[in-house]
Each structure stands twice: as structure tokens, then as C-alpha cells.
Amino acid sequence: MLRWLIVLVAALAAALVAALSGVTAGYAAPPHVSDQDKAFLIGAHQDNLAEIQGGQLAERQAGKQSVRDAGKKFVEDHTSLDEQLKRVAEKLSVDLPSRPSEEQQAELRRFAAKGGTEFDRAWIDAQVKDHRDTLNFLDKEISTGSSPDVKNLAHDAKPVVREHLNLVESIQSGE
Template sequence: MLRRLIVLLAVLAGMSAGGTAVQAAAAPTPTVSEQDRTFLTEAHQGNLSEIQAGRAAQEQATSQAVKDAGERFVRDHTTLDRQITEVAGKLGVTLPDEPSAEQKAALEKVKANSGAAFDRAWVEQEIGDHRADLAAGQKQQSEGSSEQVKQLARDAGPVIKGHLDLLENIKGSGG
């Protein structure tokens, strides 16, 4: 009798554990579309590029406004990138380790300048980058499938817009 009770308990324990495994296997995994993957990858590379560009501005700019913008970009894009890498990790999206070749070449072209020419080239490059970033965020919000990735785009929008406004003010003031 005791032996039957032990066998019965073992069977029930196995069924219970098996049921949990089946339930876990049946849990839906987050949907990540190609649009979501592309946004995560490009936003991550954009952040890495902006961090490098911000450091270049801090080192090479002659205008205090450009140096300050560079410092702000490093801080803000580091924060944004932490959020992107966290979500990408949760969704199983592998991100590259560096900016794209095009982004690296664009920064090298800007860094080849010195003095006020560097400042002007840096501001122009950053205005173009931030406009493209805003457009990518809007596309993600309308075409993405992952709510987490769409939320990243929504959250980054005001930061990117603030950077663009700052850059346009710097450009407008000539420095």
C-alpha cells in the first residue's frame, strides 16, 4: 500500500512538472518583425555613432555651444542605447558592436576639419543624422510590430527632437 502511494505521488509530481513545462512552452514569445530588428540595429548603431561624434565635438570643437552639445549627446545617447540593448536582449535580437561603415566614414570626414570648419561640419552632419533618426522613429511607430520597440521609438522622439532643436539654434547663431 505504501509503495502504491509513493508511485502515485511520483506520477502526480511528474504530471505537475510536465504540465508546467508544457505551459511554459506554450507561452507566446514576443513578435519581432524585420522592421523591429532593423530599427533596433540602426538605432543602436546610431547611438554608438552619436556617442563617438559627441566625444569628437568635446575634443575638437572651438565653439563652447558645440562642445556642450557633444557632451549632452554622449550622455543622452548612452542612456538611449542602454534602453535599446536591454529590449534587444529581451527580444533575442543581436546587435552589432560598432557604428556602420557609412557612419564611421561620415565622422572621419567631419573630424578631418579643424576650427570653425569642424564646428560647421559637425553641426550639419548632426542635423542630417537627427532628422533621419526622427523619421526612423516615426516609421517604427507606424510599421513596427513589437510594442516594446515602438515604445522605444516613442520615448526617444523627444530626446532626438531636443537635439535637433539645439543643433538648429547653434547653426542659426553661427556657432
């Protein structure tokens, strides 16, 4: 009789666990995202916004056709990268800012005040530095990030950023 009671209690406990897990499954909490992954999503989004705006400036204000073409490519590529990033951020319930950082906005204002050769030199020099920094930012996320979705974003963005760096370095060296 005691054995039968133990079996019955165990069966009821198992049924209760199954029922509760079914009830709570529809109310799943958003996935946990580490502070590093959040910072990456926010920083990469702001970088994309700055690259898009800077590329638009290059299309309008550059003196050389190669710089205007690079600006157009940056607008297209960073718009695409940012669409992917926004989907991941939404999936992970990470709120993104609506504009570049204050520092990036100040840099964009400096570019906007220039034109022709002066713009070309300033913008290309900044792009070389920014894309080198971005490659380091991507490498850090790839090696130490927590979220597979965020790490995949960084991994997928790396060849695009490398291509942009190669492009601006070739323009900088006069090739």
C-alpha cells in the same frame, strides 16, 4: 456507458493538454520580432554609437563652446537611450552590432580630420540632417512597428531627438 466513456476521454484530453502546456511553458521560444523591429533596433543602436563617438569628437575638436556642450549632451543622452535599447534587444533576443555602420564610421573619420570652425560647421550640418532623418525613422517605427517594446523605445526617444535637433538648429543659425 457510451456517455461516460466520452466524458472520460474528454477529461483525459483536457488533462493531457494542461500537463503538456505546463511542461512546455518553461521552454518558451523567444518572442517573435518582425524584420522591421529588428532593423529598427540595429539601426537605432548604430545611430546611438555614432552619436556617442561624434559627440566625443565634438567635445575634443569643436571651436565653439556651444558645439562642445552639444557634443557632451549627445554623449550623455545617446548613452542613456542605448542602454534602454540594449535591454529591449536582449529581451527580444536581437543581436546588435558592436560599432556604427561603415557609412557612419566614414563620416566619423571625416569629422576626426577637422578641427575648430571647420569641424563645427561640418558636424552641426550633419547633425541637423541626421536628427531630421532620425525623427522620420522613429515615426515609421511608432506607426508601423509590431513590437510594443520597440515602439515604446521609439516613442520615448522622440522628444530627446527633437531636443537635439532644436539645439543644433539654433547653433546652426547662430543663436
